[in-house]
Amino acid sequence: MRLEAIDASVRFGGIQALSDVSVSVGPGEITAVVGANGSGKSTLFNAITGFVTLEKGEIRLGGQSLNRLSAHRRVHRGLSRTFQTPRIDPEQSVLEAVMAGGAGTSRSRLWDACLATPRGLRDARDIEAHAWQVLHDLGLAELAHQQMGEMPMGTVRLIDVGRAIMGKPAFLLLDEPAAGLSHAEQEVLKAKIRHLAEQGVGVLLVEHNFRFVTDLADTMTVLQNGKVLDQGRPVEVAERPDFIRLYLGSTGTDRPAAAPKPTRAAGAPLMTCRGLTASHGRIKVCFDVDLEVPKHGVVALLGANGAGKSSLMGAIAGLVKSGGSILLDGQEVHGLPAHRRVEKGICFVPEIRGNIFPTLRVDENLEISQRRLSGDDLGTLKTELEELFPRLHERLDSEARMLSGGEQQMLALAMALAQKPRVLLLDEPTQGLAPAVYDTLEHVIARIAGQGIGVLLAEQNAAFAARLADHVVVLAEGHVSLRADPGLLADRERLMRAYTGADTEEAA
Ligand SMILES: Nc1ncnc2c1ncn2[C@@H]1O[C@H](COP(=O)(O)OP(=O)(O)OP(=O)(O)O)[C@@H](O)[C@H]1O
Ligand SMILES: [Mg+2]
CATH class of the missing domain: 3.40.50.300 (P-loop containing nucleotide triphosphate hydrolases)
Structure with a gap:
């Protein structure tokens, strides 16, 4: 039984976020989707899991179309996903957050839980035991009783992986699970993903950490502006000049870093x-x-x-x-x-774009942070931003919340620059x-x-x-x-x- 996206296209108003993209993953396989910021990776996940509607194309599971199924029905068919920026209840404990993913696996009815019938109690115990196991596997057990609001974003994503696994999915879609994780935490996560694949779970993986991708994935699809640029084994694709130029940049070559460290006399x-x-x-x-x-x-x-x-x-x-x-x-x-x-x-750019006003447009966000600049400075800044973040410049009239994760990161930086900080x-x-x-x-x-x-x-x-x-x-x-x-x-x-x-x- 394979999970497939066939010629999937998604449009948001004037933006063609996805055009005729086909990817597939079978049981026990790990398929990666990579591509520049805003290339359509999260949109593809949203289309497969039913969070956005396809303009054209089909999502199939075992040859059957899922197009008409809502997101939660797709979960019941065995699809589970994590989010690039998980929404959390800051007061929930880590254990509770992971247990929440197990609710769908329960065999008891609502009244079993409400009336604490023996079956309800047994089920609750099973879910808790499973959650502890998942926490141990991910190296998170020590954090079980801490609050979600205290967790750094990298850990929140790891916990979200735990929540997704709790549903015992047949197919798992992971959106940048390694972002913000330390080297040691990445190794733990890699081992867990490998183990899941060995048990027959099909994994679709979006990840910018290319080492993580090459270590895990059997095949890789490269997206560029919503279209498939390339497909193949990661190590093979990684050698193709287009891929290096468009995606890896200097990290994919032996060239030294783009900007050699200037000899700044640290004052x-x-x-x-x-x-x-x-x-x-x-x-x-x-x-x-x-x-x-x-x-x-x-x-x-x-x-x-x-x-x-x-x-x-x-x-x-x-x-x-x-x-x-x-x-x-x-x-x-x-x-x-x-x-x-x-x-x-003193200008602080928090992890995960915390300084952005999500419902304001990109240009409005920039205007707010530019208020300390005048005349010439403003002009210079505009050219500077256009040169540094061309992608952002194309999206000036979009609401910030509509930007892809990476585009929002660029906006956060641009806003910091616009403040002319000292530190x-x-x-x-x-x-x-x-x-x-x-x-x-x-x-x-x-x-x-x-x-x-x-x-x-x-x-x-x-x-x-x-x-x-x-x-x-x-x-x-x-x-x-x-x-x-x-x-x-x-x-x-x-x-x-x-x-x-x-x-x-x-x-x-
Ligand atoms: N709900 C939406 N409304 C309007 N535009 C959107 C919406 N969601 C995504 N987009 C746009 O669609 C394009 C693809 O976005 P997507 O989030 O899929 O990119 P991505 O490949 O996941 O990028 P990243 O690596 O930065 O996470 C972007 O230009 C984005 O701004
Ligand atoms: Mg994304």
């Missing part, structure tokens, strides 16, 4: 944090962090998911409760509310971007630093950080576990020790 510290702490409610997550961001400098903040990187950035931005001192140009800003820190030039706090900017865009992003960040702005860059992608950073700080469980030169990032073993907090030595 005097622009921002100095001393004894910085960060707390969520009564729980302290960062302890006594000392950090300096020099003018013209890029400081990479590394660490596992949950190490405290986002909380530390939130503390600097004034969005997370904190203690300690933050000097900007020698002036204490720690006591100031968030909006005053923005005025002082830029970037939380995992590569998350969700196609590899070729890394070159653009690297170029943008290097240019920002070249203009005298200090950049604090939290990243899971250590190779990307190494190309840009002048200095590296690793956090483990809220403490600085290592300070070093970016050259150290080649020493994977040492880095791993710092990630686990085993290595607290401070290097050069």
Whole structure:
């Protein structure tokens, strides 16, 4: 029994998001779908799972058309999916979030659950036991009783994979499951996906992390502007010049990074944090962090998911409760509310486009962040954005929520640039971007630093950080576990020790 999309086309008003796309996956197979940001990957998933209507074409399961079935009926036929940006109930526990995926597998009726009949109780116990098993398999068991609202986005996606598996699907569709995961977490996820495939589950995988794709997928379909550009075995397709040019960029060649690191004389510290702490409610997550961001400098903040990187950035931005001192140009800003820190030039781009107004158009979003610019500056910025993010420039009159995940990431960055910040706090900017865009992003960040702005860059992608950073700080469980030169990032073993907090030595 195969799951197939046959000549699938989807149109959103004037945008042809998908044209005549055919992909298929059989039991036990792993088929990847890759392509630039906005190329139609999530739309394809939405079409297969019944979240958008096809303009033309067919979705078939075992030769039978699913076109007329609603999304929830397709779930009953064995299709389960994860979302690029999962919606969560922040107060739900991790265990509850995963258990929610098991509701459809229950054999008992509503009254069994309501009246707590023996059958209802047995079923509830089975679902909970299964959820614990899934949490163990994904390395998440320790988090079971924590709240979803406290989880970093990478972990939320992993939990969403757990929820999707709970439904015991015949076919599993994963939309960028590895985005925001550390190397170790990616290995756990890979093993789980392999194991599912061995048990006969067919997997459709959308993922920008190309290593992850080549390690797992049997076949790969490449989308470009909603059309199939290429299909084949990942290692073969990866060698084709068109694919390298359009999708991989310099990550697919031996060329050095697009923007060789300029010799920026890292100047005097622009921002100095001393004894910085960060707390969520009564729980302290960062302890006594000392950090300096020099003018013209890029400081990479590394660490596992949950190490405290986002909380530390939130503390600097004034969005997370904190203690300690933050000097900007020698002036204490720690006591100031968030909006005053923005005025002082501290600009925070949260993980997953948190600074975007989803129901406003792209140009309106940009206008809001440009309000501090005038005349000439505005003109320069317009050309700069057009040059840096041509994709975004084509979508100026679309509502931000209609953009693809990666396009929204570009908008978030463009908005930050438009604010002319003094210190830029970037939380995992590569998350969700196609590899070729890394070159653009690297170029943008290097240019920002070249203009005298200090950049604090939290990243899971250590190779990307190494190309840009002048200095590296690793956090483990809220403490600085290592300070070093970016050259150290080649020493994977040492880095791993710092990630686990085993290595607290401070290097050069
Ligand atoms: N509901 C919608 N209304 C209007 N346009 C949409 C809608 N959903 C997607 N689009 C547009 O369709 C195109 C394809 O988007 P899609 O989300 O499928 O891209 P993607 O390949 O998943 O990209 P990414 O890698 O950035 O996640 C984009 O140009 C996007 O802006
Ligand atoms: Mg997408």
